[in-house]
Amino acid sequence: MEYFLIIFSAIFVNNIVLSRFLGICPFIGVSKNTSTAVGMGGAVLFVMTLATIITYLIYTLILVPFDITYLQTVSYILVIAFLVQVVEIILKKVSPDLYRALGVFLPLITTNCAILGVAILVIQNDYNLFESVLFAVGNAAGFALAIVLFSSMRETLDELDIPEVMKGVPVALIIAGILSMAFMGFA
Amino acid sequence: MKKELSKKENFLKGIIKENPVLVLLLGLCPALGVTSTAINGMGMGLATMFVLLLSNLVVSLIKNLIAPKVRIPALIVIIASFVTVVDLTMAAYLPTLHAQLGLFIPLIVVNCLVLGRAEAFASKQNISASLIDGIGMGVGFTLALTVLGAIRELLGSLSIFGIKLIDADGMIVFILAPGAFIGLGLMIALMNFLQNRAKLKTA
Numbered sequence: 436m437e438y439f440l441i442i443f444s445a446i447f448v449n450n451i452v453l454s455r456f457l458g459i460c461p462f463i464g465v466s467k468n469t470s471t472a473v474g475m476g477g478a479v480l481f482v483m484t485l486a487t488i489i490t491y492l493i494y495t496l497i498l499v500p501f502d503i504t505y506l507q508t509v510s511y512i513l514v515i516a517f518l519v520q521v522v523e524i525i526l527k528k529v530s531p532d533l534y535r536a537l538g539v540f541l542p543l544i545t546t547n548c549a550i551l552g553v554a555i556l557v558i559q560n561d562y563n564l565f566e567s568v569l570f571a572v573g574n575a576a577g578f579a580l581a582i583v584l585f586s587s588m589r590e591t592l593d594e595l596d597i598p599e600v601m602k603g604v605p606v607a608l609i610i611a612g613i614l615s616m617a618f619m620g621f622a
Numbered sequence: 623m624k625k626e627l628s629k630k631e632n633f634l635k636g637i638i639k640e641n642p643v644l645v646l647l648l649g650l651c652p653a654l655g656v657t658s659t660a661i662n663g664m665g666m667g668l669a670t671m672f673v674l675l676l677s678n679l680v681v682s683l684i685k686n687l688i689a690p691k692v693r694i695p696a697l698i699v700i701i702a703s704f705v706t707v708v709d710l711t712m713a714a715y716l717p718t719l720h721a722q723l724g725l726f727i728p729l730i731v732v733n734c735l736v737l738g739r740a741e742a743f744a745s746k747q748n749i750s751a752s753l754i755d756g757i758g759m760g761v762g763f764t765l766a767l768t769v770l771g772a773i774r775e776l777l778g779s780l781s782i783f784g785i786k787l788i789d790a791d792g793m794i795v796f797i798l799a800p801g802a803f804i805g806l807g808l809m810i811a812l813m814n815f816l817q818n819r820a821k822l823k824t825a
Binding site: 453455509616 | 655703731802
């Protein structure tokens with residue numbers, strides 16, 4: 436039950452994009468059509484789960500025993516940047532299909548604050564390793580859900596007659612606001 | 623390089639013409655996440671400005687020492703060190719503000735604004751131009767966040783900078799998440815409107 440709550444609240448109640456405001460850049464940037472949004476969602480799911488496991492292990496096995504937790508930010512961001520590179524190289528060799536699908540999105544993920552955000556939240560919330568994995572998967576699913584919903588709304592937006600100054604990002608942000616209101620119904 | 627900017631132009635561009643939040647659309651996460659009040663917006667803006675200034679300074683000082691291949695990791699380490707400095711300093715001297723900004727302080731590291739300026743400007747320009755760019759961009763960022771925070775605070779709780787203006791409940795939705803998106807959307811639309819009008823005048 437407790438595990439179910441972690442996942443449910445990560446996807447719906449505290450949706451990472453619509454209520455925690457993490458990962459807004461890709462949310463606005465790569466949501467112009469649904470297929471790229473699905474790709475980005477998949478790439479985030481993959482990297483976020485891996486990054487959370489590895490940073491969790493680094494925190495508990497290295498930073499805490501040596502009493503250097505103040506290096507959290509520096510070490511995490513390096514690990515994430517490194518990880519994204521490694522994932523890219525491995526995917527290229529092992530699964531060219533998946534690489535083609537996720538390829539262009541992987542480098543963008545290094546500066547996706549959702550990844551670093553979740554890695555830090557896991558430590559702040561005192562989760563154990565299993566709970567951390569659930570939390571990461573839930574948040575990534577929440578990100579994917581939000582970006583896919585949002586992209587399908589934006590596709591329809593293109594056909595509407597919108598005032599010149601509202602075109603593009605402004606109207607997208609307002610749509611995101613309405614989407615966020617809908618998600619508040621879960622709280 | 624296109625043309626040399628004068629010092630004044632270099633400073634002013636960050637505030638209006640290339641305002642990081644409203645025009646370049648960089649650093650939207652903190653712009654949405656911490657602007658439930660004007661004070662929070664301002665605190666976040668100043669913290670980011672501090673990091674931006676110091677990272678621009680250091681990057682432009684050592685730009686010739688960094689091998690091009692490891693440039694991005696080197697920039698990230700420089701930025702992350704200053705973010706840690708800000709994080710620890712704020713935790714010690716401004717604990718309430720630090721608690722309210724919470725997660726968004728360490729996340730300055732991945733603020734595309736800071737890395738973007740270090741990469742696009744400071745690693746190519748001399749020290750004084752980089753410093754001025756940092757101040758201009760920082761002021762522009764702080765201003766955008768403070769104004770958005772003030773609007774949300776005013777509409778949401780009818781107060782400004784924590785001072786209650788009318789003793790009644792405001793539109794609570796502006797304090798909550800949807801208000802952030804809608805408020806920022808309207809601010810960007812206003813900026814587009816003003817820019818279009820300025821273009822029409824010069825044309």
